[in-house]
Amino acid sequence: MKNISMKHLAKALNLSTATISKALSDSYDISDETKQRVLKLARELRYIPHAQASSLRGKKSKTIAMVIPEVADSYFAQAINGVEKIAYADGFHVLIYLTHEQLEREKAILKELLNGRIDGLLISVTRQSEEAYHINELVAAGLPVVFFDRIFENIGRGEVTTNDYRASYLLTEHLIQQGCRNIDFLLFSNALSIIKTRLEGYKQALLDYGLIFNTENLIVCSNHDQENERLIQYRLGHKNRPDAIIASVEKLVICTYHACALKHLSIPETIKIAAFANLPTASILQPPMTTITQPAFEMGQAAASLLIKTIKGKSVDPAETKVIIPSKLDLRKSTMLYTT
Amino acid sequence: MKNISMKHLAKALNLSTATISKALSDSYDISDETKQRVLKLARELRYIPHAQASSLRGKKSKTIAMVIPEVADSYFAQAINGVEKIAYADGFHVLIYLTHEQLEREKAILKELLNGRIDGLLISVTRQSEEAYHINELVAAGLPVVFFDRIFENIGRGEVTTNDYRASYLLTEHLIQQGCRNIDFLLFSNALSIIKTRLEGYKQALLDYGLIFNTENLIVCSNHDQENERLIQYRLGHKNRPDAIIASVEKLVICTYHACALKHLSIPETIKIAAFANLPTASILQPPMTTITQPAFEMGQAAASLLIKTIKGKSVDPAETKVIIPSKLDLRKSTMLYTT
Structure with missing residues (x-):
């Protein structure tokens, strides 16, 4: 797929690139009607806005980041294996970051990731994450973000959860x-x-x-x-x-x-x-x-698939962006009825 | 620390950069005496030879890779936490790669890492790794490599093991x-x-x-x-x-x-x-x-410290490059003497 620049959009819509830029950044200088036209075409052509355009478009880093609370936990360890399996098969590197359940650390990591070293982000937020401002910054910069397990709804390109x-x-x-x-x-x-x-x-x-x-x-x-x-x-x-x-x-x-x-x-x-x-x-x-x-491995796989599809600019059916994989009730002795 | 190029070495020794290059690559064209002089100065000035000089010297990637067999294992999960703690404190990213105990996968990962995206490597080899040729390639390219837990002796910049x-x-x-x-x-x-x-x-x-x-x-x-x-x-x-x-x-x-x-x-x-x-x-x-x-967390910390010291060109006492942290025998009921 050829990468689409603002110039392409400007030419197609017979507007200046300055107007395109302002429309994409939701400037007050531009009418709502024009904004709609620009956004519609940008979506159709899968224009990727990003501060580090050269890194993101010119040469993909082929790296995705996985930001998770911790790794010494069976759920996340198994989810990593799921992500890793899909990423490896597609030639992607996986950069793993641990927040240790600290919001400040999550913010610092995401800020660092704004530098364009990754093509996309998988995230499961910390216990302290009550607002998504720091994640929205990455989304606004055009970086595909997929949430899994611990999510913020409707701000990324997808959500993988369980029931x-x-x-x-x-x-x-x-x-x-x-x-x-x-x-x-x-x-x-x-x-x-x-x-x-x-x-x-x-x-x-x-x-x-x-x-x-x-x-x-x-x-x-x-x-x-x-x-x-x-x-x-x-x-x-x-x-x-x-x-x-x-x-x-x-x-x-x-x-x-x-x-x-x-x-x-x-x-x-x-x-x-x-x-x-x-x-x-x-x-x-x-x-x-x-x-x-929890279907940890499967959730990791689903999240990575969704992210890589998005990175590659493949069309993703909106219905596919919210994946729910059911958990399993495994009955064992600790809850068995005790009869004397 | 200023980065040292071949030019610096050439000027200091009153030789051509071509001679420096040949000496560093152990060419037959160069006398042993000259090689010794070049290598001595290169070591003193901490010259870093590397195919991707621009990436490694011009701007450090501030990234280390951790190549391990798996993550759904308490030892490695805890070791990652140790590595991550030290790396984070020093502003380093940690790229985690899983070999799933497959030598072919380990080889493919290391080949990929030759592209200069990392400043150093921590590795615990697969069960299948019987020879170190693929690791030697990274070492020869000037990349600091530290082994932990599952090691090859004397080929990297350090080894962290337990007793x-x-x-x-x-x-x-x-x-x-x-x-x-x-x-x-x-x-x-x-x-x-x-x-x-x-x-x-x-x-x-x-x-x-x-x-x-x-x-x-x-x-x-x-x-x-x-x-x-x-x-x-x-x-x-x-x-x-x-x-x-x-x-x-x-x-x-x-x-x-x-x-x-x-x-x-x-x-x-x-x-x-x-x-x-x-x-x-x-x-x-x-x-x-x-x-x-096993002292997994502590081994991760020790390995990361050693690697980052090496990356930063700090002098490491040869005695410090082989770290052995003792394991603990935790006695519990499964081995208790049974007396009726």
């Missing part, structure tokens, strides 16, 4: 069917959209089964494992202690198991445990743990 | 002290130097305690989990079945636990299990597993 609400509903329903009536929900303090969604699915299931959601059921954790362990232990010593715990993130599984062991509460006899986790060791835990397993 | 021999000896000794007399050793078929070292440590401990190493004790696994599970099960059904198993790699832990469960052999009562593994879930397995825990 967190439904999965959480099904898991909660399963626990209720196993006889649980007082189910705790563990989460981190920051507002992450997917965790909120999981919380909603859980609450809806409680409601549908006539159970009451109590604020006591919400255990808000921090980044400190030992603190979380103490927090859960404290809750387990409560007279109204839960008969089940859902860990909404993998990181909280270990402290939950530890807290139960320290309180001598046996799983699943006294308390049932389940988690959103992709741990390969789930089947050999003491006891094996019921999980909502 | 695999000693750790394996201590683990085997521990099992013998727990009463084990027939200890199996699980490994992959390919010849990986660190695994050979672990095997030697295990054999030496057997020898020192008067136990006989039998070829039956060696279980050679493949990349197929189910096949490995069957292989271990078969061995566990043997009349001379082992009373302990050492998994020399983390990947073999899950199939070992599964095989024991399928054979109804309880750990640690009937059989003791230990592994070289950095699994965060080791403490909540059924039962909690004794591990040789």
Whole structure:
């Protein structure tokens, strides 16, 4: 595909390149009608606006960046493998950046990426990312951005997610069917959209089964494992202690198991445990743990495919830009009905 | 630091740049004496020879590549975090490449990296890498290379390893002290130097305690989990079945636990299990597993520090180029003495 410049657009529309430039930057000097005409043609011809036009158009860097919170987490490790598989097959390099869940770090990384060294970005935002200004800057610079798992809606070229609400509903329903009536929900303090969604699915299931959601059921954790362990232990010593715990993130599984062991509460006899986790060791835990397993590898593949299609200027059906791949409920002993 | 070109060297030595070039490429046209003079000054002024001089000298890419077998493995995930911490603090980008244990892929990646897009390379070779020709090419092109964990000796600018021999000896000794007399050793078929070292440590401990190493004790696994599970099960059904198993790699832990469960052999009562593994879930397995825990994060940090020092042309004491960080023996229930 030949690269389209502002000159091409100007010639085709019989306008000056200055007018094209102003129209593309949404200047007040230009009428809405002209802006519409310019944008329409730019879209049709797949004009790529970008500060580093030479780098982006003249010679593609054949590099995509993957900005993720961390790598010592089964979900992201598996997602990287998915991205890597697609990228490698297409001759793309993958630059991996870790934000360590820090918004400031995410901002610094994206700023750095504005320098044109990449052709596109895959991102799963930090727990602290509440506004998308820093991501919008890349989008405005014409860089294809695809979100996966932890997303901001409608600002990139695509979103790959899983069915967190439904999965959480099904898991909660399963626990209720196993006889649980007082189910705790563990989460981190920051507002992450997917965790909120999981919380909603859980609450809806409680409601549908006539159970009451109590604020006591919400255990808000921090980044400190030992603190979380103490927090859960404290809750387990409560007279109204839960008969089940859902860990909404993998990181909280270990402290939950530890807290139960320290309180001598046996799983699943006294308390049932389940988690959103992709741990390969789930089947050999003491006891094996019921999980909502996310399609991490597949999500990585889908996100990379979408991004590379966009980079190559291939047409992507709008329907294909929002990919939802369902999670799986893997039932194991930690939530089994205990019959004496 | 100002970048040193061949011109600088030529002027300082009162030679032509052609002579400098030939001397640096070890041409037969140049006398040994002249070569020595040129190389000495080049070293003193830290001249960086490289095909892509403009990219490497004119403007550093401020990017290092980390070529590793995989990421869905606790050791490498933690090592990446260590590398990333040091690199980020120094303003370096980290390009992560996965070889998936395939030598062909490792070769293709390194060939790609010859194009000058990086300032230095951190590498942990694949299980298939038996000769270092493809790595030598990068070294010859003047690119700083630091090995970590899985190394080739004496060809890069540094090596970061752990004490695999000693750790394996201590683990085997521990099992013998727990009463084990027939200890199996699980490994992959390919010849990986660190695994050979672990095997030697295990054999030496057997020898020192008067136990006989039998070829039956060696279980050679493949990349197929189910096949490995069957292989271990078969061995566990043997009349001379082992009373302990050492998994020399983390990947073999899950199939070992599964095989024991399928054979109804309880750990640690009937059989003791230990592994070289950095699994965060080791403490909540059924039962909690004794591990040789590698200092993955610290090894990543050490390797990145060494590489960045070299890239910056800082002098590195030869003694500092071989870093050995000891592993830890974490004793847990899977190897505890069983007393009735």
